[in-house]
Amino acid sequence: MSILMKIESSDELQLAQQARTDSDAFAELYQHHVRQVYRYHMVHVGNVKDAEDLTSQTFIAALENISSFRGAGSFVAWIFGIAANKKAMFFRSNRPQIQLDEALHIPSSKFAPDQLTSQRLKIASITRALKQISPDRANAITLTFFGGLSNTEASRVMHKSEASIKMLVSRGLQDLRERTALKLEVEE
Amino acid sequence: MNSFNHSEDDDIKNLLEETANQIEPNAMFVAQLENKLKQNHLPKKGFNMLTLKKITSVIAWAGALTVLVITVNWFASQMAPKENTPASLSTESTEFICPVTIPNGSLPPNVTKKSPYYFGNDNLWTTLWLDGKIHVKAADKEPDNSVEIHWAWWYADGLTGELIVEGHRLDEQAERLHVGEIKQGPDNPNLLIAYTSFPTSGCWEVTARMGDSSLTFVTEIVEDEEILPTISPAGSPVPFLESNSLIFGDNFANSLDKNWEWLYEDKNNWSLTNNPGWLEINAGYGFVNGGNIENLLVRPMPEGNFEMETRLKFNPIEKMQFAGLIVFENGANHIQFGHGFCHAPSCTDDGIYFQKMSRGSWDSENFDIDADHMEIVYLRLRRKGNNFTAYISQNGTDWLMIGTHTAEEMNEFSVGLISGQSFNRDSRPPAQFDYFVINSLP
Secondary structure, eight states: OTTTSOOOHHHHHHHHHHTTTOHHHHHHHHHHHHHHHHHHHHHHHOSHHHHHHHHHHHHHHHHHTGGGOOSSSOHHHHHHHHHHHHHHHHHHSOOOOOOGGGSTTOOOOOOOOHHHHHHHHHHHHHHHHHHTSOHHHHHHHIIIIISOOOHHHHHHHHTOOHHHHHHHHHHHHHHHHHHSOGGGGGOO | OOOOOHHHHHHHHHHHHHHHHHOOOOHHHHHHHHHHHHHHHGGGGTOOOHHHHHHHHHHHHHHHHHHHHHHHHHHHHHHSOOOSOOHHHHHHTOOOOOOOOOOOOOOOTTOOSOOTTEEEOSSEEEEOOTTSEEEEOGGGSOTTSOEEEEEEEEEOTTOOSOOEEEEEESSSOOOOOEEEEEEEOTTOTTEEEEEEEESSSEEEEEEEEETTEEEEEEEEEEEOGGGSOOOOTTOSOOGGGGOTTEEEEEOOSSSOOTTOEEESOOGGGEESTTTTTSEEEEOOBOOTTTTOOOOEEEEEOOSSSEEEEEEEEOOOOSTTOEEEEEEEEETTEEEEEEEEEEOSTTOOEEEEEEEEEETTEEOSOOOOEEOTTOSEEEEEEEEETTEEEEEEESSSSSOEEEEEEEOSOOSSOEEEEEEEOBSOTTOOOEEEEEEEEEEEOO
8 A cells, every 4th residue: 555655755754764674664655656667758759768778777777876866856857857868869870670570479469559659659759749849848847747856856867946847837738739739649 | 929828837846746756767778777786796796607607597586586476476375465365376377477587688799789678698688578478379379279489599700519498487387398490590690580489378488498508498388369459340330420510531441432532543442341330542653752552542532621530440560551642733842641651760660650742751759650550540631731740549539640741732623541661572461441531620
């Protein structure tokens, strides 16, 4: 039950302290944030494989560096700071292509429910649309809508004021509306 | 014009929130990563288990997952509403969930190209399905219902000894896994291919050992033929024939509509009888821009705004194979939208592509999107002025926009169907079109 309860930030700070030596404490933090981190990566990269890779990298880096978390800010801002770094490294590197025929004995799966495909296409559309607007606006939108961060938390991740985050989100939404016709993608 | 439209802004907010809420990580991935984090955490608590951990990590993962699933099952059974059910039926209602192993992408030795299908530790590797299951059709099974697979295993440099592969079924009593001859694999000194036979479907735990190293995974063999999309022999209904806005329609029933024209026809590579109700065009060698494409099926482009639509069944497997809709003037000027295979940095391999060639040059944007699970897809291309906007759908009702290309010149254009562009002269995968329709737009 404790996993499903909302963890107050003071509890998180305490958990983060415990997590230096207690794997269960780290696991609790992980369980609380893994979904948001995954969503954040998923909407940036647009595919499950890379989203899972980046989510793994984010939490492994967090575990390795948990001792450096001083509790000056919120834990969620700290973990999303790591996630943002991992995402930036991902897009800087030359991403290798996946060679499907390397899976020697893997036949292709022929079936997926319509709704899964539709959902995947919607994510891909949003991923593409976010690439058409300024990186700061896109990052503010993904942190708040997909990472579930408050404006205050997003401001810590992006090292900007809370007012700036509000402005970035507002203008980002306008960009999505005016420049990308994103609203049309669920028409009819 | 910079007025802030709250209603439309709210629409986008709702779309983002709704999409965010639909994104859920795979439960098995979450559990595996949690286990991995816990294992990585152990040394800091003072346990000196690094070597043992390396050897047993995979077994521990599988064990932990088994315990997790059993625990979840037990919990679910305890929490479920109790009904007045006879004890024997109550026992039977507990469903076994196979704790399948999801590949971790670990790259085997002497393999340079990354693939999500790889699964391994520091000593042994194999490949698994992304969902952890082996999907087989009844026709794929042997007469005795067994499933035979040539299974790939990679081993680390320095690892010596014979490869031993064992397996047993977890959910029911069954014969053990049969493993026959193990051969050296192609193009990689660290690759072995084991002839493997699963005596039955179901949930299997498989372990490979070499020297003092081992790798264990759990997979489930499922027959899913009955849930695959099936094609009605007569194709799908053709409601468009009664539409007031209809400009042209062909349901490919018995013969082609007389208003079609074949360009570069090869009669041996198209058919209306191979799959009755569908037009089949084999995607052979030849390229639109190379002037050697075969079997372009076109008719004059209508005046004014319109949309054209088809339902396509196609499974491209080699580079550049492509089938779909085309707006065609000549090899140097055309727009094509369909399902194709392109392996290049700007492509997504098996994907939906919307491409424009103008004056002999490809537009840099191909709007590629992963087409996994899209063997059958609805394609719609809408013209408004000089803009062509592409949409796809899985059910013919819910449409998603792919992108827009703008044609610079609109001279003697035709519209129709394309199937071709195979690099391999020996490979001609069939593209099947259920219908083709053009409707006028305001």
